[in-house]
Amino acid sequence: MTVIISEQNLDIIRQQGIKNYPYECCGLLLGVINNCEKKVIKVVPVENDWENQKHLFTKKYDGLKRNLRDSFAINPFTLLKIQKEARNENLNIVGIYHSHPDHSAIPSEFDRDVAHSVYSYLILSVQKKEVTDICSWLLDEDIKFIQEDLIIQKIN
Template identity: 35%
Template sequence: MLKLSEQVYSAMRTHGEETYPHECCGVLLGRSEGDVNCVEDAVRAGNTRTDSAHNRYNIAPQELVKIQRQGRERGLDIVGFYHSHPDHPAQWSKTDFAEAHWLGCSYVITSVQKGRATVTNSFLLTGSGEDDKAFLDEALEVERCSVAAL
């Protein structure tokens, strides 16, 4: 399960609307507690794809490391990633799956139809490696994580 506050949920969806008709992307910082990823912050990242930013995204490795360091300074880990699908469903694509490598992380996708965020879904990347990884539908709960969970 993925838990995040209304503020984080809205921030991801707004980011998708602002970058439309291109895909937005970002990193989810928080903590994992058992089978729950509790998100404390959504950090915007630049989409470095210049060839097809309308249907692909890429976060530069240097930016990802910077976000990871900033999170660790706050006692947080990368627990997921988010991006938008302009004028497409909030469902992972073959490319999304092929480029997903952070096992145990949540991958959140928001469908942005004609500039408006509609559906937001989450998928958990499971498995022990590239050979057996899989995306599982993940419940997304818009609710602050309890202090005990963090």
């Protein structure tokens, strides 16, 4: 799968990652899917709701010990609201993005366990308030992340 995103949308994600550093930021990628391409039309930053959602992860990940520096969660009501708004614009949620403060743009074990195979996962590495890498990942049928091609379009 290939993910196509405009430089302007990528800038929104970068700015959010820098603004939220040293905590993880997150948001949704809205767009359309054509064959093996996901085209991101709109980026919707959302609040990292980890503090209100961490109780859901206490068994496997001891959610009480994890924090905003190494975890993110999107409020399910926010997700449903944005999904409804996207449908009204003939768009779908095609992906989720989040940052890895002071870590690489490679999915963690936690990322893998909470991922859904229908979404692309754009991860940005933010090191000392600077975005150093951005990668897109897709969960395959073996529950392993494979890196997707990421095409950045410049729009004048």
